[in-house]
Amino acid sequence: MCRIMVDLSTFLQNVKIVRKMIGNGIKILFPVKSNAYGHGIIEMSKAAEKAGIDYLGVANIREARIIREAGIKLPILILFPMLPGDIDESIGLNVSITVTDTKFAQLLDHKARIYHHSIPIHINVDTGIGRSGIFREEVLPFFKMLGELDHLKIEGIFSHFSAASSEKPDDKDYTLMQIKEFNSILKELDRLGMLPRLCHIANSAGLIQYPDLITAGYLNMVRPGTLLYGYPEVKREWTKTIKPIMSLLVPIVQIKTFPANKFISYGRTYKTTRSTRIAFLPTGYGNGLIRRLSNTGKVIIKGKEAPIVGHICMEQTMIDITDIPGVEVGEEVEILSPRMPADRIAQSIDADLTEILTSFSGKFEYVYIR
Numbered sequence: 001m002c003r004i005m006v007d008l009s010t011f012l013q014n015v016k017i018v019r020k021m022i023g024n025g026i027k028i029l030f031p032v033k034s035n036a037y038g039h040g041i042i043e044m045s046k047a048a049e050k051a052g053i054d055y056l057g058v059a060n061i062r063e064a065r066i067i068r069e070a071g072i073k074l075p076i077l078i079l080f081p082m083l084p085g086d087i088d089e090s091i092g093l094n095v096s097i098t099v100t101d102t103k104f105a106q107l108l109d110h111k112a113r114i115y116h117h118s119i120p121i122h123i124n125v126d127t128g129i130g131r132s133g134i135f136r137e138e139v140l141p142f143f144k145m146l147g148e149l150d151h152l153k154i155e156g157i158f159s160h161f162s163a164a165s166s167e168k169p170d171d172k173d174y175t176l177m178q179i180k181e182f183n184s185i186l187k188e189l190d191r192l193g194m195l196p197r198l199c200h201i202a203n204s205a206g207l208i209q210y211p212d213l214i215t216a217g218y219l220n221m222v223r224p225g226t227l228l229y230g231y232p233e234v235k236r237e238w239t240k241t242i243k244p245i246m247s248l249l250v251p252i253v254q255i256k257t258f259p260a261n262k263f264i265s266y267g268r269t270y271k272t273t274r275s276t277r278i279a280f281l282p283t284g285y286g287n288g289l290i291r292r293l294s295n296t297g298k299v300i301i302k303g304k305e306a307p308i309v310g311h312i313c314m315e316q317t318m319i320d321i322t323d324i325p326g327v328e329v330g331e332e333v334e335i336l337s338p339r340m341p342a343d344r345i346a347q348s349i350d351a352d353l354t355e356i357l358t359s360f361s362g363k364f365e366y367v368y369i370r
Contacts, residue, residue: 002283003365005247006039008047014228014242015051021238022207022222026215029055029077029200031225033063037354038361039229039246042070043368049074055096057223061086064095077122077156081132087111096120096155100134102145105152112151121146122156122198125185127178129162139185143194156198156221157186165205165233175206179213186218205233231343231353247337248360252301252329254280255321264318265310270295277322278309281333286314288359289335292349300334301327336360 018028030053031037036044045056045067055075058064064076076095084107090097091111099105099121112119123142126133134142146154159182163171182201189195195218202214204227214222226233230244256278264270264278279301285291289312297308299319306319321327334340342356 001365002248002250002287003367004038004040004360005249005367005369006043007245007247007369008043009370010230010243010245011044011047011228012051014230014245015048015053017238017241018207018224018227019052021211022215025220027054027198027200027221029053029057029221029223030228031057031079031223032067033057033059033079034354034358035361037225037229038357038359040366040368041066042072043366045070045072045074054221057225061090061093064093065089068093068095079124091115091117091119096122098122098124098132099146099152100124100132102142105146105149109149109151118151118153120153120155122158123154123196125157125159125182127159127181127185127201128174129160129178131160133159136181136185140188140192143189143192147194154194154196156200157189157196158198158200158221158223161201161203161206164203164209167209167234172209175210176213179210183217183219190218204228204231208232208234208236208239226354229357230338231341231357233343233353244338244341246342246357248335248364249332249337250281250283250335252279252327252331252333253282255327255329256280263310265294265313267311270310274322276320277327279306279319279321279327279333281317281319281335282315283335284313284315284317287363288361289317290349290351290356290359292351293345296348297345298340298348300337300340301331303339305340306333 030048032041032045035041057077057079059080078097124133161175164175186199198221199218200221202222204224206214207222207224232239232242258272258276260272260274262272291312293308294311298305304324306321309320310318343353345356346353
């Protein structure tokens with residue numbers, strides 16, 4: 001049986017480590033977008049609630065709905081712009097909404113007035129990432145406009161780093177510029193009596209590289225995602241005890257011995273050079289195993305590494321087990337695990353580790369270890 005194993009006890013330990021690092025005065029928003037980075041949005045949200053997480057971050061109304069239907073009461077922030085057609089449902093779900101557009105803000109206020117409701121909102125400011133968010137020069141006019149809308153409550157303001165995981169000098173200078181720019185905005189808002197209650201800019205990498213700067217002054221919340229899932233994008237002494245929480249285990253369904261000079265799989269990209277034992281795994285790119293791992297990736301069986309050979313197929317992957325004695329049909333193979341972590345897989349094909357984690361999302365049965 002192919003299955004994703006998620007170790008919730010390790011997740012709780014990761015949260016404790018981060019909480020100790022930032023102190024109790026700083027709130028944690030835990031991103032559970034994209035099915036909790038492939039870990040399962042409902043169970044990870046429940047685990048976050050148990051761990052004392054302060055907020056959940058989602059990408060859209062659908063994710064917010066899934067969480068609320070599961071009975072989870074934690075505050076939720078929809079991190080990205082939302083369609084006007086989703087406003088009515090969002091009011092019923094009791095979530096905080098990111099606002100970056102005047103017309104949307106006015107419509108949101110209008111809907112809130114109809115429902116006799118006050119809607120908490122966060123303002124996204126683009127300090128240099130080049131995605132959604134208002135520009136620096138738009139902040140004060142935008143806040144003044146929002147001040148005229150009686151049914152919107154400005155709960156927070158946030159920005160997002162562009163290159164916080166990089167240790168290149170120019171990228172570090174750029175990140176420091178973003179922090180300085182954001183703090184300048186917060187100082188001006190405070191001077192005018194418009195500073196929101198929550199101010200946040202740090203993702204996982206920002207938290208690791210700039211812990212003092214992103215928790216100082218007005219900044220009182222952080223948004224660690226990859227870090228709590230077990231992957232410090234930047235290594236520091238205190239991150240050594242952070243551990244990955246997800247494994248993907250699949251059984252061997254067939255073993256076949258090929259003589260030398262036989263091709264394996266589509267396209268004749270791999271040819272045996274000796275008598276070779278090939279094990280067949282019942283998963284492939286149709287289930288999220290990225291095809292770029294063909295003839296490049298490795299898996300773990302019996303504690304040893306076995307290479308992926310030939311093109312990964314839609315529902316089948318071949319591995320060479322010639323040098324691993326005693327392997328039998330039915331034995332489990334670790335495609336992803338603490339011994340074969342997502343960041344290592346990502347580095348082998350020049351991908352992002354979140355691309356690896358989310359690629360398997362919803363494709364297998366989930367088993368949670370408590």
